[in-house]
Amino acid sequence: MGRAPCCDKANVKKGPWSPEEDAELKAYIEKHGTSGNWIALPHKIGLKRCGKSCRLRWLNYLRPNIKHGGFSEEEDQIILGLYISIGSRWSIIAAQLPGRTDNDIKNYWNTKLKKKLLGDYKQINRSKIPPQYSPTNYQEHSNFPGAHSEILTRASAAEAMQLHMYYNNEDDKSRAMVWPVYHHVEESQLTNSITSAKFVQQHAYPNDTASESSGPVSVVVTSGSTMGFNPMQEEKDQLLELDCFKELIEQEGTSWWSSDVEGFGEKAAGAVLSCSADSLLLDQEYMNLML
DNA sequence: AAGGTGGTCAACCGCACGATA
DNA sequence: ATATCGTGCGGTTGACCACCT
Numbered sequence: 505m506g507r508a509p510c511c512d513k514a515n516v517k518k519g520p521w522s523p524e525e526d527a528e529l530k531a532y533i534e535k536h537g538t539s540g541n542w543i544a545l546p547h548k549i550g551l552k553r554c555g556k557s558c559r560l561r562w563l564n565y566l567r568p569n570i571k572h573g574g575f576s577e578e579e580d581q582i583i584l585g586l587y588i589s590i591g592s593r594w595s596i597i598a599a600q601l602p603g604r605t606d607n608d609i610k611n612y613w614n615t616k617l618k619k620k621l622l623g624d625y626k627q628i629n630r631s632k633i634p635p636q637y638s639p640t641n642y643q644e645h646s647n648f649p650g651a652h653s654e655i656l657t658r659a660s661a662a663e664a665m666q667l668h669m670y671y672n673n674e675d676d677k678s679r680a681m682v683w684p685v686y687h688h689v690e691e692s693q694l695t696n697s698i699t700s701a702k703f704v705q706q707h708a709y710p711n712d713t714a715s716e717s718s719g720p721v722s723v724v725v726t727s728g729s730t731m732g733f734n735p736m737q738e739e740k741d742q743l744l745e746l747d748c749f750k751e752l753i754e755q756e757g758t759s760w761w762s763s764d765v766e767g768f769g770e771k772a773a774g775a776v777l778s779c780s781a782d783s784l785l786l787d788q789e790y791m792n793l794m795l
Numbered sequence: 796a797a798g799g800t801g802g803t804c805a806a807c808c809g810c811a812c813g814a815t816a
Numbered sequence: 817a818t819a820t821c822g823t824g825c826g827g828t829t830g831a832c833c834a835c836c837t
Contacts, residue, residue, distance in 0.1 A: 520831085543822060550805070559823080560806070595825060610826075611804050 521561055521627070525551060529558055530566045538562075550630055565607045572604035583617060652670060708716040 521529075532549045551558065564570070566686070575583075579601055586597045592613075594606035601609065680726035 518807075541822075554807090556808090556823080557806075563824095564805080592826065606825075607805075615803055 511546075511556075515552060516546075516554045516557070518550045518557075521565075525553065526561070526566060529553075529561060533562060533566075560607075564607050569603050570605065575617070579604070580617055583613060587613065627643075639791065 528549055531546070536548075538559075540557075542559040545551075545555055546553045553561075582600055583597055586593075590596060592610070594610045594705050598604050598606040598609050633793060668727065
C-alpha cells in the first residue's frame with residue numbers, strides 16, 4: 505500500500521498561480537505566519553491549493569528579498585565550486601547565496617551555467633591536458649566519460665572532470681590556484697601497487713615527502729580496478745572501501761561513479777571523477793576543499 | 796505563414812527523513 | 817519499536833516563448 509496523499513488531489517488546483525492567489529497567500533503569511541503547518545494553511549486561507557504547493561510558492565517567489573536572474577560572476581564561481589565539491593545539493597548551495605532559491609540555482613545551472621562553463625572549456629588551450637583526454641581524441645578513447653555527450657549530460661562526475669581540467673589551465677594561474685594539479689599515472693603501475701597508499705602519495709606529491717603521512721589524499725580510477733585511499737585510515741577500512749568499489753564495478757561495468765555512491769560515503773564525494781584506461785589523482789588541496 | 800525545435804523556468808512528484816504519538 | 821505525518825529536497829515535467837527552417 506502506498507503512502508496516503510498529502511491532500512485531496514481532486515479538489516486542489518494545479519498549475520500557475522494567479523496574482524489573486526499570490527496576494528492571498530502573501531497577506532496571510534505576513535499577518536499570521538505559517539504556524540508551522542503548511543498542510544493546514546490553504547484550508548485556513550481558503551485556497552484550493554496543496555500545502556506543499558503553497559510552501560513552494562512562498563519560498564521561491566513570495567517571501568521577501570528573493571532575487572531572480574542576473575547571477576553575478578561571483579555567484580557563478582560559488583555555484584561552480586560547490587557543485588564540483590558537493591554535487592547537486594541545491595539547498596546547501598542556495599544557503600550560501602542570500603536571496604537565491606534552490607530551484608532558481610538548479611534551473612540556472614541546468615540551463616545556463618553548465619553550458620557556459622563547458623563552452624568555455626572547449627575554447628581553452630588544452631596543451632597541458634593529456635592527449636587521450638583532448639576532445640579531438642574523445643572518439644578514439646570512448647571509455648572516457650566525456651567522450652559521449654549523452655553520458656556527459658547524465659554524469660555530474662564527468663562534468664566535474666571536464667571542469668576540473670578546465671580549471672587546470674596552465675595559462676591561467678588564478679584558476680590553477682584553486683583547482684588541483686592533474687597527475688597522470690600509468691594503469692600498469694597502479695594495478696601493481698593498488699594497495700599502496702605510499703605509491704599514490706608519491707605520485708600525488710613527487711616533490712613533497714613531508715606530506716606522505718598527512719591527511720586523506722587521493723583517489724585513483726582505472727578501467728576495471730578502482731579504489732579510494734585515505735592513508736590515515738585503518739587498513740581494514742581501506743579494504744572495506746575497496747570492496748565497495750569492487751562491488752560497484754561488478755554492478756556497473758566499467759562505468760563511472762557519481763559522488764553519492766552508497767556505501768562509500770560523503771568523505772570521498774567527488775573524488776571519483778573518471779573511469780578510463782588512465783587515471784586521475786587528486787591532490788591534497790582539492791581533497792581539503794571537499795572535506 | 797506554419798510547423799518544428801530548443802531553451803527557460805515555474806510547478807509538480809515522489810521519496811527520504813525527522814518528529815511525534 | 818512502529819506507524820503516521822509534515823517537511824524538505826532533488827529530479828522531472830510541461831507550458832510558454834523565441835528562433836529556425
